[in-house]
Amino acid sequence: MEQLLEYFGVLTGLLYLLLEIRQHRAMWVVGFLTSLVYVFVFFFSKIYADMGLNIYYVAISIYGFWQWTRKKAINEEKTNQNAPANEAILYRNMTSPLFAGIALAILAIYALLYYILHNFTDSPIPAGDAFTTAVGIVATWMLARRIIEHWIFWIIVNCVSVYLYYLRGLYPTMFLYICYAILAAVGLYTWKKKGIKTNDSTL
Known part of the structure; x- marks a missing residue:
């Protein structure tokens, strides 16, 4: 059962990322399903912070879908009149104050998670688990706000995750995260090539 859940998560995870690249709102629905599956996969593998991260993903998938739906009217105004609105890729850059925050x-988040994992769980990889979870939480929020630098954060997280899942024997998930990277x-x-840069902080 665990392996079936993992393979299902791999398939929906790949679909999610393809939809994310195209900024299709359906990504949030697929992401909801993927995250829900991985809550159980990581629980069985004792990767507790990533399990908690996927609970967060379930919640932020709802927020992201609402956020992107709410901005649909604004997106349509900024899109070329001859192109469907849902094909426009809008993004904004991270400012220095935002980067500091x-x-x-x-x-x-890392310090808190590491303390909890190290002292109160039997996690075999508390430092790595805390790191990928802390960065993943912030990167997902950045995605919901269409901040383009979230992709850089994900490249780092995915590369570290490949090693962590190798250590835990989650080989299908390791393959998924290689694809993610x-x-x-x-x-x-x-996003840089086809996207439309905007300074709209409400995105």
């Missing part, structure tokens, strides 16, 4: 948030680089390129 994000760095502090990652550090605080590659497609995150593709996503960064696609």
